[in-house]
Amino acid sequence: MEFGITDEQQAIQETARKFARDKIAPGYQAREGTGVIEPELIREMGALGLVAGDLPEEFGGFGLDGVSAGLIMEEIAYADLNVAYVQLLASLMGQIVVTHARPEVAQAWAPKMVAGEKIVALGLTEPRGGSDAAHLQLKAERTGNAEFVLNGEKTSMSLSDQADAAVIFARTSGEDDGARGVSAFLVPLDGPGITQSRFSDLGSEAVGRGSVFFDSVRVPAENMLGDEGQGFRQVMQGFDYSRALIGLQCLGAARASLDETWPYITERHAFGAPLAQFQGVSFPLAEAETDYKAARLICFETLWRRDAGLPHTSEAAMAKWLAPKKSVDIIHQCLLTHGHSGYSRDLPHQQRLRDVIGLEIGDGTAQIMKLIVAREKVGRAAVQYG
Numbered sequence: 001m002e003f004g005i006t007d008e009q010q011a012i013q014e015t016a017r018k019f020a021r022d023k024i025a026p027g028y029q030a031r032e033g034t035g036v037i038e039p040e041l042i043r044e045m046g047a048l049g050l051v052a053g054d055l056p057e058e059f060g061g062f063g064l065d066g067v068s069a070g071l072i073m074e075e076i077a078y079a080d081l082n083v084a085y086v087q088l089l090a091s092l093m094g095q096i097v098v099t100h101a102r103p104e105v106a107q108a109w110a111p112k113m114v115a116g117e118k119i120v121a122l123g124l125t126e127p128r129g130g131s132d133a134a135h136l137q138l139k140a141e142r143t144g145n146a147e148f149v150l151n152g153e154k155t156s157m158s159l160s161d162q163a164d165a166a167v168i169f170a171r172t173s174g175e176d177d178g179a180r181g182v183s184a185f186l187v188p189l190d191g192p193g194i195t196q197s198r199f200s201d202l203g204s205e206a207v208g209r210g211s212v213f214f215d216s217v218r219v220p221a222e223n224m225l226g227d228e229g230q231g232f233r234q235v236m237q238g239f240d241y242s243r244a245l246i247g248l249q250c251l252g253a254a255r256a257s258l259d260e261t262w263p264y265i266t267e268r269h270a271f272g273a274p275l276a277q278f279q280g281v282s283f284p285l286a287e288a289e290t291d292y293k294a295a296r297l298i299c300f301e302t303l304w305r306r307d308a309g310l311p312h313t314s315e316a317a318m319a320k321w322l323a324p325k326k327s328v329d330i331i332h333q334c335l336l337t338h339g340h341s342g343y344s345r346d347l348p349h350q351q352r353l354r355d356v357i358g359l360e361i362g363d364g365t366a367q368i369m370k371l372i373v374a375r376e377k378v379g380r381a382a383v384q385y386g
């Protein structure tokens with residue numbers, strides 16, 4: 001068993017760390033006020049291979065493995081969990097585009113995603129619910145052979161008003177026949193018939209979630225990803241990858257809070273001694289370190305299994321519920337350890353806590369992840385269908 005990383009992986013980790021700490025971290029709290037991630041920052045990340053460096057070289061990528069993408073994710077999220085959404089979506093959507101888009105569509109979009117010039121969002125969730133995603137209702141009707149017309153609403157879409165396009169899951173079968181009748185389309189978000197509204201969220205304001213409304217939006221048939229009626233099954237496979245990356249995204253933020261809290265307990269004094277001498281202070285942090293390491297190992301094992309071509313659905317689901325949950329607990333503990341100042345907006349723990357809570361829900365809740373783990377163990381016996 002090998003727990004080390006290669007020289008190449010270490011090199012990209014160091015590049016990401018330097019860029020993230022010099023260029024991204026200083027703006028973390030300010031971005032909450034502006035509500036956007038600076039486009040020039042994203043392009044700088046792209047030039048260094050930090051946006052979707054895991055895409056193949058023929059699409060402008062650097063051909064990085066999943067473990068490298070995970071190492072980058074940790075470093076970006078350590079500096080700003082919200083900027084890391086850009087990498088997350090670019091890796092997930094980029095893999096979907098290069099694997100399932102028609103070659104000319106993939107060539108038109110993927111290199112720009114890698115360069116940080118175009119953002120592609122994910123449009124799966126609808127107002128009626130996100131967990132039961134296969135019963136989505138947004139309609140795509142074929143008009144002749146050349147195009148589809150989309151009508152309906154997607155909601156809770158991350159980066160919706162900063163994105164140039166979105167992968168939209170739509171029902172092409174006419175009737176609600178579950179996953180069988182769902183197709184996926186790459187849809188530019190600046191076309192006629194598209195309107196948007198942004199939510200006011202607890203955290204991650206720089207990402208911005210919103211609803212996107214489709215009123216007779218025409219999409220060329222060539223923008224379909226995968227085969228008609230197979231979009232859900234084909235495209236959802238990519239989500240095992242994003243689940244491990246989300247785990248590391250949350251843990252990156254938790255690591256930052258831990259790294260700020262250990263020195264604090266040696267500097268701050270109470271009852272004539274540094275806080276570090278009170279085991280009531282140090283033991284919760286020791287437990288946090290243990291939880292951090294356990295969750296991180298599951299995330300990296302998932303990526304390692306993916307890179308080795310091994311099944312990793314179960315591990316990905318474990319990573320997606322455990323890592324956000326532990327990160328919330330860890331950051332909360334760090335906030336409490338800072339006493340009254342931890343509760344202040346002057347320190348970043350409260351913002352990290354609010355940001356990380358979002359990823360306990362986004363991309364699937366803990367319950368849905370546990371359902372997947374159970375399904376991988378005992379098959380459909382673990383799943384109730386209504």
Ligand SMILES: Cc1cc2nc3c(=O)[nH]c(=O)nc-3n(C[C@H](O)[C@H](O)[C@H](O)COP(=O)(O)OP(=O)(O)OC[C@H]3O[C@@H](n4cnc5c(N)ncnc54)[C@H](O)[C@@H]3O)c2cc1C
Pocket residue numbers: 121122123124125128129130131132155156157158159204209358359361362363364365366367368
């Ligand atoms: C920060 C953030 C970012 C997001 N980004 C995106 C995005 O970019 N694109 C996108 O399409 N969506 C996005 N989402 C939406 C997200 O994927 C959904 O919110 C999520 O899948 C849950 O769907 P829901 O909110 O409709 O809850 P529901 O499906 O209504 O579920 C409500 C509650 O019931 C529980 N529940 C549901 N079914 C079961 C069951 N069978 N067993 C046990 N418990 C169950 C759930 O776990 C949850 O606690 C994002 C959400 C957040 C918070």
